[in-house]
Amino acid sequence: MRTKSIEATLRDAERPTTRLARSLGPLQLTMMGIGVTIGGGIFVLTGTAAANYAGPAIAISFALGALASGLVALCYMEFASTVPVAGSAYTFAYVSLGELAAWLIGWDLILDMTMGAGAVASGWSQYVVDFLATFGLHLPSAIAGPDAVVNVPAVLVILVLTAVLAAGVRTTARINTVMTLVKLAAIVLFLCVGVFHIDPANWTPFIPDSRPPGGDGDVWQQPLLGWAGISTNATFGLAGILTGGAIVFGAFSGFDIMASNAEEAKRPQRTLPIALMATVVACAVLYVGVSLVITGMRPYTQLDTAAPVTGALAAVGSDWAVRIVGLGAICGLTTVVMIMLLGQSRVFLAMSRDRLLPEWFSHVHPVTRSPRRITWTLGLAVAFMTAVLPIQDLAELGNIGMLTSFVVVCVGVMYLRRTRPDLPRxxxxxxxxxxxxxxxxxxxxxxxxxxxxxxxRFLVWMAVGLVIYALWGRRNSRVATGELTAESSDAEPVSSGRL
Incomplete structure (x- = not known):
């Protein structure tokens, strides 16, 4: 099994041509975590998961997602503080489970963040449409919103944010902090207004009765567990809560993306654990609260699946709040797209450093210290996918990729505890x-x-990844060419003092 030693991974992070700047403190990293975590789940996926899968019990789905994410975050904390370099689960897999597992997880993370950014950008477009409509400006449905032939606003925001990311992480962090504060203020306003428009009848039944997936027994919409005979329904009931939890779990992906920025954190052994856990706890409370208010304001069958927050406010006649909260939602979703694109580029950077992808991409700009080649390549790819794929497909593909990477991190922690018990953590x-x-x-x-x-769709994506690995990565990686040796039992201890 080809593995890359932790020592070699830390040395790679200091190479002058590919080194990132350590410029993020605890507050900045936490704000980035909240910036990417609070957004898509509240402003987009709440409506989709409640209307199509869980009903008012979407609050339980969020609680289940919070529990799972909190436990996974504990595993991420150990890895990220021990190997504080770019790449997140990809890097963790390489130093624990080997090159093939690392490639598959890296390829998987590219899917996760690409589709996740696209899903949130699609929701951002609908909020822009609703916000402009409050001023009497109506964009044609053919070019904006969930049913657009080509979602022009979503594509434009991705391109603009790609340019911001290319300017460097300091600029990104400043913009994220301002927009995150605006977003949090908007959420508080929504809760204060929405709680006075709750009709308890909308919570009855809190867990709707199970029904055939897709409404007509479509086998393709049945969950994998149902197809295997473990469950029989994908929508509503207990199975609907689980499916809703799987979909909204993407809302807790912030800590995964924060881990991908570990190389840019000051004193990562202290900064990362604080920021990771603070993000999970704060976001879990807000998610459950907002989901209860939304489903209390409107029957779950009538929720706007692309813009549920402003849709609920508009339905109760709070047009003034629609404008304010809509602006906050636009800012909030902007930060989500931006940080997901940032995390995606750092994973790609780690893979190209190891030459599992062409090394040309790993070049870092000498002034901004940002990987501009990667940033623009991935930004254009996300823009294209957002233009042609619907929001629900984007969300589900992103979540399956993320959940798979979480599985690998959990396994990797146990594996390294056994193989490197004395490793400084x-x-x-x-x-x-x-x-x-x-x-x-x-x-x-x-x-x-x-x-x-x-x-x-996920298996097709992974099959394509295996073909690319067989044709390129397996022969050209730095481990394969002998530039890096496999991890051995007599490897030098890792010193974390310089970090």
């Missing part, structure tokens, strides 16, 4: 192997609750 996951095993089982339950069609 800035943070140690408590109660190993209990915490990783429970997190692993929850992730498998959620990923198994996604529709069969999503699994088919």
């Amino acid at each position: 800035g943070f140690r996951t408590p109660w190993v192997p209990f915490v990783p095993v429970v997190a692993l089982l929850l992730c498998l339950l959620l990923v198994g609750s996604l529709p069969l069609i999503t699994w088919v």
